[in-house]
Amino acid sequence: MLRFEKRDKTPVRLRVLVPICSVLLGLFVGSVVMLFARVNPLRVYGAVVKGAFGSAYTFSETLVIAVPLILISAGLCLVYRMKFFNIGAKGQYIMGAICGSYLALFGPATMPRPLLLTLMMVLGTIGGALWAIIPALLKAYWNVNEVIATLLLNYIASYILWYLMYGTWRDQRSHGFPLSKSFALNAQLPRILPAPSRLHIGLFFGLVAAGIVWIIIRKTRFGYEGRVLGENERAARYAGINVFKTIIIAAAISGGLAGLAGIAHTSAVLRILQLEINSDYGYTAIIAAWLAGLDPLVAVGVSVLLAALEAGGYQIQIVMRVPFGIVGVIESAILFCLLAGEIVTHYRVSLTRRLTA
Amino acid sequence: MEGQEQLMLVMNNITKRFPGIMANNHVNFALRKGEIHALLGENGAGKSTLMNVLDGIYYPDEGEIVIEGDRVDLRSPLDSMKHGIGMIHQHFMLVDSLSVIENVILGLESQGFYINKKSVAGRIKAIATKYNFRVDPYAKIWQLSVGEQQRVEIIKTLFKGARILILDEPTSVLTPQESEELFGILREMKSEGKSIIFISHKLGEVMSVSDRITVLRKGRLMGTVDTASITERELAKMMIGRDVLFRLERGDIEQGREVLRVEDAQAYNDRGIMALDKLSIAVHGGEIVGVAGVAGNGQVELAECITGLRHLVGGHITVEGIDVTNASPCTLVSAGVNYIPADRLGVGLVPNLSTVENAMLRKYKQKSMRRGTFIDYGAACAYADGLIEKFDIAVPLKNAPVKVLSGGNMQKLLLAREIDENPRLLIAEHPTRGLDVGATEFVRKTLLEQRDHGVAVLLISEDLDEILMVADRIAVMYEGRIVGIVDAHHADIAQIGLMMAGAVGAKT
Structure with a gap:
């Protein structure tokens, strides 16, 4: 029989060791599954590492995936600290992509590139922010649970994208495929490395955003109010903190960053609006934010690791003909072990014998 | 000398350590059959820890527990219940939206799949009548007064066959009259041969209701005395270690x-x-x-x-x-208007933020502590230092979460912060x-x-x-x-x- 006793405080040693052991254990669990699938785990892990970090190109592709994760998770670190559980980054990402793409597709073609791109990014950010403000308002005025509201708004955003792709925004020459016309060069966010790398200046957006969010949380009045609010809403109200305003602003920042991620990825990497715009990054980023302990700077590192797993996953699929599902198994095994590890860091676990009497 | 046969319960050399503190330091405790035994001590003296050991919530680091001559191993409240120990916590363990019956049978293993409410209601009424009080078995808990809820807790433990009842500060939520009624019930139980442990820090009620008193201070046993042979003043000195x-x-x-x-x-x-x-x-x-x-x-x-x-x-x-x-x-x-709320960590302080961040909660908007949208943490720190010194607050680490402070120091901090607002x-x-x-x-x-x-x-x-x-x-x-x-x-x-x-x- 296991006994759990809450720890008063967690030793630093455990804070470092437990996550490392958890990841190793997760990899081990993943290996067992792979053995059942008759694949050599070592070769798979080797391929993942090679696929993610093997060359300058593969690493840059890893970063391509990491960029939206960094942007989104930075915002999530902020709202989650205020106990506003926005799981609608996917929808906010899509709305950002749609709003920004509107200018790319229907804006004045002669607009100078820097101006057009700036406007696209701004519009995408606003689109994502509005999509996050809706549930924040619902929560503020009618106490609607934000988890459900943001989740459902994901579906609405997805279907708006579908509607546009099968409807008015579909390119006449796409032979019926749900694709927009390709973005003109003016509307493409610049890439920063020579082809074939698709890494783009969104990387800097992400790093700057993570830094700014960190400063907001640690150094500003707004961040302090948010932390008080997240830890203890009653104390916050008594201290005269405007709870609604704080949550709405935080939600807008988080949604805005997700929207920015959406339009940046669409404009720089895809260069076209389509049904599949990798909006599931909105979910992966939730994991990144939590694993990072809601610290946006740590979230940068975690985002890169999760991106590596994803990029490496594509690789093993291609090179080793292993189903991509294996990557999902590894990813979930690691996550489960990390979550289980949390218990060890917060509780003292001991084994006891069941009494016989 | 008391014979072994009339002892209901013996706790020998119980030691329980928590990080940085000995909550119980080799404590001995003996409970006779059919007595009301008060456990007296200040907050933090280790009363609750000792009783939680008996209730199977904590497992002692050292020591043994003997019930009616048999050594027992209590690993969970369920184990304790099986040995006839029932604890009534200060914060009632009742489900508000359920009826008395449903609360009483909650967690009872002997109930089958189908619940015979009628027979349970009958047994509840029988217990109540026996001890001269009334309770409506079909009432929902939220409809009952606090005193009535306490009786439901008592019924719950009796229903499960408890022979040793532990009451943790039971009078803290009662009027003086209700307390008297409770004491009546306890005396009735005593005459039935049940043994009652009564945790309290109120001298008056301990003197009036108990047969014997065990006093703890800072986790150590100060002694067990017959109530008849001691005065309130002597008891206070035993409990606190100085004249009060x-x-x-x-x-x-x-x-x-x-x-x-x-x-x-x-x-x-x-x-x-x-x-x-x-x-x-x-x-x-x-x-x-x-x-x-x-x-x-x-x-x-x-x-x-x-x-x-x-x-x-x-x-x-x-x-x-x-x-x-x-x-x-x-x-x-x-x-x-300033406020010292009852719930220190719920309203007054933010448990996971540091002492400094809690101290500045009323001041951070003022000019002296801000630079634009930023907070001047240097000024905040200095301000916190001032409060800590003026009110003599024991703060081991200013940047550690405020929840690690002792209750007294938390309250001092809160008081300091509010009073500083004039x-x-x-x-x-x-x-x-x-x-x-x-x-x-x-x-x-x-x-x-x-x-x-x-x-x-x-x-x-x-x-x-x-x-x-x-x-x-x-x-x-x-x-x-x-x-x-x-x-x-x-x-x-x-x-x-x-x-x-x-x-x-x-x-x-």
């Missing part, structure tokens, strides 16, 4: 002008039930008005209304002549609950000091002794109204008790 002041020095009142006026206030509680029923009260500068009453009669809501945390649906509140009805907490703070009106809600004697004295002295400076103090407390000691006037609250206001110098405890129970109306 039973009276606080206080000067005569110089009542100033009216600071707080509440007129016909009406407000709902969290359940949507009217908690304040046209309540009126006034507090003047330089006086302490104590609000006495059994928990749950609207005291919390009153404090919340005055501090802007709860919405008034009727009536008016004015502070120094200015209407502040339903003003925001922020406005009220600038009007000079309040006109101070609302103190159970300000000494859970504090040790030293901190309690400090808090009470600080309140009196504030009074002497002309601050109007509204003291809400369940501890009648505290109110008698500190307050100038006593307002008794019952079902959302002030049913009477008496001068503390001519207070009659029996009279106040009856008012608390709603038996006597206003006699002002």
Whole structure:
């Protein structure tokens, strides 16, 4: 029989060791599954590492995936600290992509590139922010649970994208495929490395955003109010903190960053609006934010690791003909072990014998 | 010498360590059959830890437990229940939305798939009749008064066949009359041969109800004595380790002008039930008005209304002549209303933020602590240092979460922060609950000091002794109204008790 006793405080040693052991254990669990699938785990892990970090190109592709994760998770670190559980980054990402793409597709073609791109990014950010403000308002005025509201708004955003792709925004020459016309060069966010790398200046957006969010949380009045609010809403109200305003602003920042991620990825990497715009990054980023302990700077590192797993996953699929599902198994095994590890860091676990009497 | 055969329970050399503290340090405890045994000690003396060991919640690091001659191994409350131990916690373990029956059979293994409510109801009634009280088995818990809920807890343990009952500070939520009734029930149980452990830090009730008393101090056993052979003063010395002041020095009142006026206030509680029923009260500068009453009669809501945390649906509140009805907490703070909430970590402090970040909560918007949108953490730190020094707060690490501080130091910090605002009106809600004697004295002295400076103090407390000691006037609250206001110098405890129970109306 296991006994759990809450720890008063967690030793630093455990804070470092437990996550490392958890990841190793997760990899081990993943290996067992792979053995059942008759694949050599070592070769798979080797391929993942090679696929993610093997060359300058593969690493840059890893970063391509990491960029939206960094942007989104930075915002999530902020709202989650205020106990506003926005799981609608996917929808906010899509709305950002749609709003920004509107200018790319229907804006004045002669607009100078820097101006057009700036406007696209701004519009995408606003689109994502509005999509996050809706549930924040619902929560503020009618106490609607934000988890459900943001989740459902994901579906609405997805279907708006579908509607546009099968409807008015579909390119006449796409032979019926749900694709927009390709973005003109003016509307493409610049890439920063020579082809074939698709890494783009969104990387800097992400790093700057993570830094700014960190400063907001640690150094500003707004961040302090948010932390008080997240830890203890009653104390916050008594201290005269405007709870609604704080949550709405935080939600807008988080949604805005997700929207920015959406339009940046669409404009720089895809260069076209389509049904599949990798909006599931909105979910992966939730994991990144939590694993990072809601610290946006740590979230940068975690985002890169999760991106590596994803990029490496594509690789093993291609090179080793292993189903991509294996990557999902590894990813979930690691996550489960990390979550289980949390218990060890917060509780003292001991084994006891069941009494016989 | 007592023979082994009449001992119900023996705890030998119980030691329980928590990080940084010996909660129980080789404690011995013996319980006879058919006795009421009081476990006395200050907060933090290790009473609850020892009883949690007996209830299987904690497992001791050392020591053994013997029940009726057999050594037992108690790993969970279920194990303890099987050995006939039942604990009634200070915070009741009842499900509000379920009926008495459903609560009683909750967690009972012997119940089959189908629940025969009728037979359970019959057995509940039989237990109640045996001990001369009544309870409706079909009532939902939330409909019952606190005293009735406590009886449900007692029935629950008896229903499960408990022969050893542990009651953790059972009178803290009762009126003096209700406490007497409880003592009657306990004496009845004793005559049935049941053994009762009664945890308390109130000397008076321990003297009146127990047969023997075991005193703990700082995790150590101070001794076990026969109640008949000891005086209250000796007991207090055993418990605290020095002579205690039973009276606080206080000067005569110089009542100033009216600071707080509440007129016909009406407000709902969290359940949507009217908690304040046209309540009126006034507090003047330089006086302490104590609000006495059994928990749950609207005291919390009153404090919340005055501090802007709860919405008034009727009536008016004015502070120094200015209407502040339903003003925001922020406005009220600038009007000079400060608050020491009952729930220190729930309302007053933010547990996971540091001492500095908690200290600056009332000051961070001021110019001295901000640079644009940024907070000047250097200034905040210096400010916190000032408070820590002035109020002698023991803070091991300024940047560690405030929740690691002891209860007394948390309360000091809270008090320091609020008093530093130079309040006109101070609302103190159970300000000494859970504090040790030293901190309690400090808090009470600080309140009196504030009074002497002309601050109007509204003291809400369940501890009648505290109110008698500190307050100038006593307002008794019952079902959302002030049913009477008496001068503390001519207070009659029996009279106040009856008012608390709603038996006597206003006699002002």
